Amino acid sequence: MTRITSVSLRRVLDSRGNPTVEADVLTESGGFGRGAAPSGASTGEYEAIELPASESIAKAREHAVPRLEGVYAGDQRAVDNALRAADGTDDFSAIGANSAVAISMAAAKAAADVLGAPLYQHLGGAFRGENFPIPLGNVVGGGEHAKEATHIQEFLAAPVGAPSVSEAVFANAAVHAAVADVLDERGVPAAKGDEGAWAPPISDADAFEVVDEAVDRVEDEVGFEIRFGLDMAAAELYDDDREAYVYGDETKSADEQIEYVAGLVDEYDLAYVEDPLDENDYEAFAELTDRVGDRTLICGDDLFVTNVERLQDGIDAGAANSILIKPNQIGTLSDAFDAVELAARNGYETVISHRSGETEDTTIAHLAVATDAGYIKTGTVGGERTAKLNELVRIADDAV
């Protein structure tokens, strides 16, 4: 029933206005699924390769589409193995991870359509749909996502005490609004960065104060615990030649960076710190995890790139205690699931994540529920971000 009869690919816009790949998959019994690839700006050195959309589409049409016709969409591993076989490289550099992930997601949705089940249930089974991830909401940011703003890429609201996913989602939006108020009171004008977070021209130290204040205000209003966290995207701060983290005119050695982050965790009771160190420095990750891993999540994004081999190296080294899962970093849903499962077996928390360049695709909301992930990082406001957040609300309301 879920045998694939056609795969079509097209160029569509992403949220930055760049071309990205959208895939439609049809099955013989009329099942339909559509998936679109997101795109990163602060990409990790070890990510699967995104090709220019037109090139990726042309290559996938030539090599992947003929292999996919006749494969069962309901057999996700068969679909993803066909994509890997069509590509023939380790990093999807032949057809592009952008076409691969779009097709992989579209096939899963087509299978769910045939089965008449919500995507999260097709991917995660009958017992999923009870637990929901805590949404990490980007409220202030800079780095590669906005010029003339903070060095730290993302300040993320974490409504850890929210009684429901819906209240959590609205709390993050309230923190985003409260940040605007606090900035306004301080006379700071702020544009928005790529993910819709405020991108004010202030120092990192000031941003901590602003976010802390905004979180306190909303916490008082809603009556449950809200903490905050960071994505430092430190690989972007790290200068290989100087062997130091560069913050404008200041630099920090790896030891100083560890000291700095450990201090921030304690000062602001941070719930979450993503990529606090360079993507090649497992040792420094391990040292920081050893120091503060009992009270905060140290998450590997560029460090692990959703790759089981890199995650296994991290587990062996004691580096981090959680992993960011981005399907397009590795190219298929099967690979993303393998990373989630390896993480879970080793007590690593999972955080399912969007990219800074996004589309209206809602697959990651379903993926987070399907894998029982503790967290999802998918922005706070803006249509391509609220698409996922609203889908979570619908899943919780049994309305998908």
Ligand SMILES: O=C(O)[C@@H](CO)OP(=O)(O)O
């Ligand atoms: O670093 C990150 O975690 C992501 C998403 O927030 O950014 P990008 O997609 O630019 O890599």
Ligand SMILES: [Mg+2]
């Ligand atoms: Mg990151």
